[in-house]
Amino acid sequence: MIIENIETFLVRIPFDTGAAKRELGGRTWQTLDYVFIRIDTDTGISGWGDAFAYGAAQATKAALDHMITPALIGADISDIDAIHTQLQRDNHLFGRYGVTMFAISGIDIALWDIAGKAAGLPLHQMLGGKVRDGLPAYASLFRYGDPEQVAAVTKKAVDEGYTHIKLHETGIAEVESCRRTGGDDMAIMLDVNCAWDFDGALDMASQLADFDLYWFEEPVFPPEDFKALAKLKDQGGIPIAAGENACTAFEFNQMFDAGAVTYAQPSVTKVGGISQFQKILASAKSAGVKVMPHSPYFGPGFVATLHLAAAMEDESLIEYFYLQPEAFPMGKWSQPEGDVFKVPDGPGLGCDPDPDVMRDYAVSGN
Ligand SMILES: [Mg+2]
Structure with a gap:
């Protein structure tokens, strides 16, 4: 199975706690910010991932778009462990922890979603x-x-x-x-x-x-x-x-x-x-x-x-x-x-992100 395309999405969802918002990293924490990833393959199967984001959403997305995904286009993903290890090796000089690993995490989840969908089996x-x-x-x-x-x-x-x-x-x-x-x-x-x-x-x-x-x-x-x-x-x-x-x-x-x-x-x-x-x-x-x-x-x-x-x-x-x-x-x-x-019983993760939520809460110009 070959990766044909990877897209990353910045999604920002307001939330309520019943009280005033708290500080997070020196800023008031107003929204739940996400970086979602969709990997499309030549088989027509797409998988979804999620890289840790919070107040670092733009940085995590940039790591994905500029450091991680370009090398994956055209890659064969039949061996997730091999791809994962290569990603860690190729990017270790940018930091073994923090946004680099958040980005790799999101890719890895999407690859497992694809593997489950291809096998017709739920992830569990x-x-x-x-x-x-x-x-x-x-x-x-x-x-x-x-x-x-x-x-x-x-x-x-x-x-x-x-x-x-x-x-x-x-x-x-x-x-x-x-x-x-x-x-x-x-x-x-x-x-x-x-x-x-x-x-x-x-x-x-x-x-x-x-x-x-x-x-x-x-x-x-x-x-x-x-x-x-x-x-x-x-x-x-x-x-x-x-x-x-x-x-x-x-x-x-x-x-x-x-x-x-x-x-x-x-x-x-x-x-x-x-x-x-x-x-x-x-x-x-x-x-x-x-x-x-x-x-x-x-x-x-x-x-x-x-x-x-x-x-x-x-x-x-x-x-x-x-x-x-x-x-x-x-x-x-x-x-x-x-x-x-x-837990969902459908193939892979068993559910994809809701396209209406993706559209309504997309961060424009990201
Ligand atoms: Mg904790």
Whole structure:
């Protein structure tokens, strides 16, 4: 099968959190920005991918358009592993992590979608077979910085049936508010997005001891300080989760060798797509680490995460970004029923992005 054409699309979808928007990278976070990729082959089969974007959407798209896709036109894609390895080799001088790997991730997901469509098999079948139908979700809340708003959104999530809630807060008052509202049986995860150094994180861990956290996510900066994470895991008394800022199985192996985490959080749109995610699953298994995918997005990468989770030996929680986008590019597949997701059974990803959403939310002139 030969690649005839590759197109990249910038899609920007406004969202509502029920509160003021927060800062992200020095700017107010107003929209969900995506870079979607469509690869067309000479067989008439097209596949869709999704490269991590957020505030780096234009940069990720430029990496795809100028660094990655030109060399792929005319390529034979019957061996995804060979293509993937070549992409990593050809582009390593532009950075092994960040937008280069985001772009390669998007291509890899599209190649797996094509492979599934060509074989007439859903992706979960290509990955070893579906172990489960219903995939339990957790509500991954926006950062509010306000105990009252945390209580209101926690109540909404609990009323919808969620038993696991993740906060993106750095204050004790917000955690306390969530626990008081959700009750003692609710699982609370706390993600602080690398807020502190080791000493600061250890101090916070002791202040958080009474809240019985399910996990403490990315407590230290820089995120690749695996020694600090390992020390915190040993001394802080709370299970540690991390991995959304790691790329490639190679970096995850370093994380596992250091004993840094209880829960590994690979993001399929960042780590190098499905190919690398699978390698990470194998390494995590031999290291005795549970995998909890990072997936606060709504595009083809989210659906790829559902397939990966459906085929995983151990049950994993699906991260559902608990906000209200104006539109869902993958339709019903990126929305749970209660707190449970279903995985598509059609070939490949089992669904393509909604052309109406692609048209209505396209960034003009991109
Ligand atoms: Mg996180």
